[in-house]
Amino acid sequence: MGARVSIGDFAVMTSLSRKALRHYHDLGILEPAHVDSHTGYRFYDTSQVDHAHIIRRFRSLGMSIPDIKALLSTEDAAARTEIITTHLEQMEEQLQRTRETVGALRELLSPVDVPAHVEVRHAPALAVWSVSAVIDVSEIDSWFAATMNTLCDAATAVTEAPPAFALGGLYDRSLFLESRGMATLFVPVPRSARPPEGVRADVLPQAEFAVLTHPGGHEGIDRSYAALGRYVNENLISHQGPIREHYQGSPTDPTTFTSTEICWPIFSTTAPPA
Structure with a gap:
């Protein structure tokens, strides 16, 4: 005392x-x-x-x-160490989130750059297997992962090879405008293939797109969307159809995609190639 x-x-x-x-x-x-x-x-x-x-x-x-x-x-040294270590890990996670937030805010202070390269591409009609759903934006990550696994399993059984290069998505404008709308994931397959239960055989109609390749998955993709949208509206004629994305890389984990092609529909002023 x-x-x-x-x-x-x-x-x-x-x-x-x-x-x-x-x-x-x-x-x-x-x-x-x-x-x-x-x-x-x-x-x-x-x-x-x-x-x-x-x-x-x-x-x-x-x-x-x-x-x-x-x-x-507690007088238990191991228990004390565990409490302190757990708190330290939580602080490190919070620090990482803070760094990411600061980085995002710094990006907002800089103007959206006009993309260095936008490709105008004519996409022919394409036979696909697809899965669609009306979802809220808050549900899109979990829906994306589950649907991607379903499609990859189905397509691999037919093609006997992982179809990572061919995976894509279609997103209605209402998803952006109302935070709820139709989302579709698809993978090209031979027209003669019969889809398994829960997967629909479909044909994507031919369309014209302005295409910008975003490096990686969806991290920072809003900046690429802004840059592509600005380019389209300043140089081309925007079409109000769904946005298409093509995913390069891992077929099951969107965080490991090597790149994402953003395909903005446009009105064509030239005839499609023969």
Whole structure:
């Protein structure tokens, strides 16, 4: 035991305010050594200073009260290490998210660049297997992953090779405008092939596109959409049909695509090739 001190002196010694000390008393993580039954004054012991410093330091690092309480209530060194390590990992994840947010905000401060290369492409009619659904934008990632697996399994059974180079998607304008609309994933297959249950045989009609290749998956793809849309509307004639995407790379994980072709439909002013 050390010396008994007033709450005022203890606040100076620990850099914890009267309000904070009362709050930690109510939570049961830093109780006074003595409370005068007549005046209600709180008194602390100098031996509690280190305890108070630990609480203040971990609170400044964002550790939750329950974790601090668990940390202070155990004598098990391994348990303490696990609590601190878990909090450190959470801080590192938050730091990474903050860095990504800062990077995205910095990008917004710079103007959208006109793409270095936009290809005008005539796409002939294409026989595909497809899966479609009306979805909310918030559901698109989980729907995308499940549907991609379904299509890849079905196409591999027919072609006996992973069809990563041929996977694509169609997205109605309502998905962008109303946050809900029709989404379709497709993979080209021979016209004679019969689709399995849950997969539809379809033919995509011929169309004209302005095509921009976005490196990687969907990270930062909004900037590429903006650049392509600006180019189309300033130099071509935009068509209000669905946006098409072609995925290069992994057939099952959109985060590992090497590139994504964005195909913006346009009105053609030239005859399609023979």
